[in-house]
Amino acid sequence: MSLAGKVAFVTGAAQGLGKAFSEALLKKGAKVEAFETVISCFGGLDIMVNNAGIANEHNYALMVNINLTGVITGTNMAIDLMNREKGGRGGVIVNIASTAGITPEAYFAPIYTGTKHGVVGFTRCWSMNPYIAKMGLRFACLCPAFTDTQILCSTITDYPEDAQKIIQQVGINKVETVTEGFMQLVEDNQCNGAVMVITAQNGIQYHRKPHGISRM
Ligand SMILES: NC(=O)C1=CN([C@@H]2O[C@H](COP(=O)(O)OP(=O)(O)OC[C@H]3O[C@@H](n4cnc5c(N)ncnc54)[C@H](O)[C@@H]3O)[C@@H](O)[C@H]2O)C=CC1
Numbered sequence: 549m550s551l552a553g554k555v556a557f558v559t560g561a562a563q564g565l566g567k568a569f570s571e572a573l574l575k576k577g578a579k580v581e582a583f584e585t586v587i588s589c590f591g592g593l594d595i596m597v598n599n600a601g602i603a604n605e606h607n608y609a610l611m612v613n614i615n616l617t618g619v620i621t622g623t624n625m626a627i628d629l630m631n632r633e634k635g636g637r638g639g640v641i642v643n644i645a646s647t648a649g650i651t652p653e654a655y656f657a658p659i660y661t662g663t664k665h666g667v668v669g670f671t672r673c674w675s676m677n678p679y680i681a682k683m684g685l686r687f688a689c690l691c692p693a694f695t696d697t698q699i700l701c702s703t704i705t706d707y708p709e710d711a712q713k714i715i716q717q718v719g720i721n722k723v724e725t726v727t728e729g730f731m732q733l734v735e736d737n738q739c740n741g742a743v744m745v746i747t748a749q750n751g752i753q754y755h756r757k758p759h760g761i762s763r764m
């Protein structure tokens with residue numbers, strides 16, 4: 549996808565990964581806008597990034613609301629706006645999950661892990677919907693391991709020993725590496741259903757795709 553003139557909306561873009569994603573999109577010529585402006589000034593949306601998230605095991609209702617319900621709500625709103633069959637231009641929806649959405653290694657954070665598993669399952673499920681081709685939509689999910697942003701500081705403060713132990717094992721991603729992976733997901737029109745995993749040890753990788761209806 550060429551990004552020149554495309555309209556993007558990134559949730560939670562004030563800092564951290566959301567800010568870095570927005571800056572990378574702007575550099576490639578996209579317009580990164582507030583939701584109201586997207587409709588009133590640009591008449592549509594091409595790229596939706598559900599990025600906002602928190603880590604707070606003590607307030608699980610809030611965390612589920614932001615990390616999972618927020619992604620579902622943002623996705624639903626974007627589908628309505630982008631659906632070619634309803635006058636939209638089509639486009640891509642990228643949901644930001646985590647490696648915690650694939651493996652439960654952060655044992656001290658079961659609710660965070662649950663919300664991120666939800667994001668991965670929700671995004672994968674949409675990507676397998678046979679009607680999205682007509683709607684002009686594709687879906688992708690980004691799963692970074694620990695990355696150098698503010699959310700990490702609060703985790704280390706809340707769970708110093710547990711977090712440090714895992715971080716020492718797996719390392720910390722640079723924001724730039726995660727942003728590079730994010731841009732691949734946005735620009736590669738072939739990557740519907742991609743679940744991209746990014747770790748400090750192995751860099752950018754694709755998690756294996758599910759194949760149709762599972763035979764368990
Ligand atoms: N930094 C890390 O180690 C990793 C982060 N992630 C995910 O990446 C996403 C971005 O996190 P970071 O940039 O790392 O953290 P961050 O704490 O720097 O940024 C989070 C952003 O979300 C926004 N936000 C929080 N609640 C919101 C709400 N109710 N409505 C709108 N915006 C809200 C904040 O204002 C902030 O801009 C999150 O979904 C997080 O779970 C995933 C894997 C690793």
Ligand SMILES: CCCCC/C=C\C=C\C(=O)C/C=C\C/C=C\CCCC(=O)O
Nearest residue numbers: 603646647648653654657693694699703
């Ligand atoms: C992880 C619980 C607290 C969440 C808030 C802080 C930062 C967010 C980090 C993540 O989302 C990444 C979460 C867990 C990573 C744990 C292990 C990574 C394993 C990667 C690997 O297998 O190499």
